[in-house]
Amino acid sequence: MRRMIATLTGAAAAALIAPALVAAAAPANAQPARASAQPAQTDPVSALKSQFKLHRGVRLAENAKIIGEGxxxxxxxxxxxxxxxxxxxxxxxxxxxxxxxxxxxxxELKGLFGPSRTITVKGTTYTSGGFYADSMPEGKKWLRAKGGTVAPGNPAQQILNPLEPATLKAALAHTATRRPGGTWDGARTVVHSGTITLGELYKVSPTVRALLSGKPSAASATLPVSWKLYLGPDQLVRRAVSSWTQSLRGLTSLDMTYLNDSRYSGWGVKSAIKAPPASQVADFDDLVLGEEQTEDPFVRVFKD
Structure with a gap:
């Protein structure tokens, strides 16, 4: 399959999102730990920070949808x-x-968007499969790239990252409603909901700054991001839902809506993630490239 790997690095999400948003001048195999009893926390940010311990983590199960008009x-x-x-x-x-x-x-497109696995450790991301599978040199399985905040090629990932204390605090400051949220991960939850602007998220969120790769334009900074956060009695997030819409008109004549529903479970799970064996790792300079495909594959889906 012919591809342009250079456009599908860790900034691939920005290739779809950033152009319409940035100002013109801007350039797994973890075993669960036994859940320990925790007293109820009144502050979700403090509850989150209490989980920041070496070799502990949380499981993620995320469903997302990109809807576009081509x-x-x-x-x-x-x-x-x-x-x-x-x-x-x-x-x-x-x-x-x-x-x-x-x-x-x-x-061809379905092949381009094949399953992938991504390991991020010590600021480096290793990806196997997906965009890069048939461009890897013989004997190599993982493509290495620096930076790991944004999963390569996934513009529908959670734009409001509730595992960032500053982001969680900023979102909850915009809470408009609270109501019972049902049971998630075995915990009865209260769902907080509201909206926050893209500009506000950019100021506090490393995830958003990496995703956009540049400061939002004045118009884009006002785009509303709707969100819902489901908090358990320990004030830890069990579910996070967000949605937002951007216009790519003038670039691709598209309006794109991003919907994301992320579930967090097994808080305190034991984890010791390691980089893949060096013998199986390749860098971009090692890729076997065919003829360039200059059009972003996400956009192409909606134009075909």
Whole structure:
């Protein structure tokens, strides 16, 4: 399959999102730990920080959908799951798998969006499968790239990251309603809901800054992100739902809506994520590239 790997690095999400948002001047195999009894916390941010311990983490199960208007309305579905490992200041490593579903897409596109596994550790991301599978040199399985906040090629990942204390605090400051949220991960929850602007998220969230790769324009900074956070009696997040819409009109004549539903379970799970064996790792300079494909594959889905 012919690809342009250079556009599908850890900034691949920005290739779809950033152009319409950034100002013109801006350039798994973890075993669960026995849940320990915790007193109820009145402060969700403090409750989150109390989980930041070496070799402990939380399980992630994420479902997302990108809806776009091209020649016809089409959607991309994404399922992502694995383990996020904490250090003393937040998430320091992750081991997640990604799988995309593209209803009605041609065989080539479906192959391009094949399943992938991504390991991020010590600021470096290693990806196996997905965009890079048939461009890897013989005997190599993992593609290495620096930076690991954003999963490669996944613009539908959770834009409001509730595992960042500053982001969690900023979102909850915009709480408009509270109500019973049902039971998640065995805990009865209260769902807090509200909206926050993209500009506000950019100021506090490393995830959003990595995703956009530049400061939002004045117009884009006002885009509302709707959110719901389901908090258990220990004030830990069990579910986070977010949605937002951006216009790519003038670039691709598309309006794109991103819907994300992330579930967090097994708080305190034991984890010791390691980088893949060096003998199986390749860098971008090692890739066997064919003819360039200059059009972003996510956009192409909606134009076909």
């Amino acid at each position: 020649k016809k309305q089409r959607a991309i579905f994404n399922r992502r799951g694995g383990v996020l490992e904490f250090g003393t200041s937040g998430v320091v490593a992750s081991d997640v798998t990604d799988e995309f579903t593209l209803p009605g897409a041609d065989k």
